[in-house]
Amino acid sequence: MNKLKKLWPWLLAAMLLALTPFASSFPDGLERVAEDLGFTSLERNAGISLMPDYTIPIAGNGAASTIIAGVVGAAVLVIIFWAVDRAVRIHKRNMR
Amino acid sequence: MHIPDGFLDTKTMIVSATVSVAVIALNNKNIKRAFDEQPIASMGMMAAFVFVAQMLNFPIAPGVSGHLLGSALVTALFGPAAGMTIMTAVVALQALLFHDGGVMALGANVLNMAVLGCWGAYAVQRIPFGGRIRPVLLFVSGWLSIVLAAFAASVELGVSATVPFNVVVWPMLLWHAIIGVVEGVITAVTVPFLAKVTVLKPWGKREIEES
Numbered sequence: 001m002n003k004l005k006k007l008w009p010w011l012l013a014a015m016l017l018a019l020t021p022f023a024s025s026f027p028d029g030l031e032r033v034a035e036d037l038g039f040t041s042l043e044r045n046a047g048i049s050l051m052p053d054y055t056i057p058i059a060g061n062g063a064a065s066t067i068i069a070g071v072v073g074a075a076v077l078v079i080i081f082w083a084v085d086r087a088v089r090i091h092k093r094n095m096r
Numbered sequence: 097m098h099i100p101d102g103f104l105d106t107k108t109m110i111v112s113a114t115v116s117v118a119v120i121a122l123n124n125k126n127i128k129r130a131f132d133e134q135p136i137a138s139m140g141m142m143a144a145f146v147f148v149a150q151m152l153n154f155p156i157a158p159g160v161s162g163h164l165l166g167s168a169l170v171t172a173l174f175g176p177a178a179g180m181t182i183m184t185a186v187v188a189l190q191a192l193l194f195h196d197g198g199v200m201a202l203g204a205n206v207l208n209m210a211v212l213g214c215w216g217a218y219a220v221q222r223i224p225f226g227g228r229i230r231p232v233l234l235f236v237s238g239w240l241s242i243v244l245a246a247f248a249a250s251v252e253l254g255v256s257a258t259v260p261f262n263v264v265v266w267p268m269l270l271w272h273a274i275i276g277v278v279e280g281v282i283t284a285v286t287v288p289f290l291a292k293v294t295v296l297k298p299w300g301k302r303e304i305e306e307s
Contacts, residue, residue: 008290008293008294009141009142009145009290009294009296010141012145013141013144013145013148016145016148016149016151016152017148019152020148020151020152023151023152023153023154023161023163024153024154024155024161025153025161026153026155026159026160026161027159027160027161028097028153028160028161028162028163029097029160029162029246029268029271029272029275030097030098030099030246030249030268032159032160032267032271033264033267033268033271034103036267037259037263037264037267039103039258039259042102042103042258043100043101043102043103044100044101044102044198050193050194051193051194051195052194052195053194053195053196054151054194054196066151069194070147070148070151072193073144073147073148073151073189073190073193073194074144074145074147074148075144076189076193077140077143077144077147077185077186077189078140078141078143078144079140080140080143080185081136081137081139081140081141081143081185082136082137082140084131084136084140085135085136085137085140088131088132088136
């Protein structure tokens with residue numbers, strides 16, 4: 001039971017991740033307004049972008065590419081917070 | 097919702113970035129408390145959850161889509177200070193790795209989605225009913241976080257003279273009022289669900305007032 005409690009959010013995230021290739025490709029609210037009012041052309045691209053539009057450049061444009069990009073992004077966030085967690089624990093131990 | 101580079105002028109980008117940094121710095125104490133008292137690993141898990149949820153665009157009308165924001169969700173679970181930190185991490189990651197939202201416009205995006213989204217949601221969730229979270233409050237807070245962010249983005253576009261404010265604000269509010277309904281429903285369903293099936297509990301108001 002306790003294990004299941006920890007598993008649930010991951011299960012939800014995995015389910016969402018499996019759905020990402022089917023995400024709507026319509027422009028979102030802001031992009032649509034920009035198109036309607038004609039200021040889309042102002043958009044400037046950054047010089048480099050590792051994974052533009054949630055795809056891995058070498059894996060093309062398919063569903064797998066999107067899912068890998070999602071896994072990478074989620075993993076980076078988990079690692080950042082894990083590192084903060086470690087730092088806080090070490091700090092607390094040193095304070096004692 | 098993510099403002100790309102080029103839409104805002106230098107003055108707006110500097111001011112919004114300054115405000116974002118100032119709010120986060122002023123909340124240093126609250127963030128510290130939140131990180132002290134709550135499982136940080138769970139925050140990382142919810143950050144990953146919000147990130148994946150934001151990838152999922154759903155159509156709201158022919159030719160328009162929207163996606164979850166998540167600031168009301170994380171605010172309900174971890175409080176506004178930690179919520180702000182989580183949302184900032186997500187928005188910064190999107191700008192740096194995925195080219196979703198400009199790197200130069202990051203300050204404005206953090207202000208709209210992390211600062212205003214989380215504190216707006218917090219106000220709705222915790223002021224009525226003596227600070228007890230109710231599903232209807234979760235719905236309203238989700239809706240408000242989206243509409244507030246859309247309104248702030250309109251102000252920023254107006255101030256940058258990209259497009260007149262009174263022209264941009266109505267379509268922005270219209271589309272995001274619709275997206276906000278979906279956000280509200282997801283928030284109102286997900287928070288009680290996570291509270292039931294996980295160890296996460298809606299964050300208590302008491303905790304911030306005791307300090």
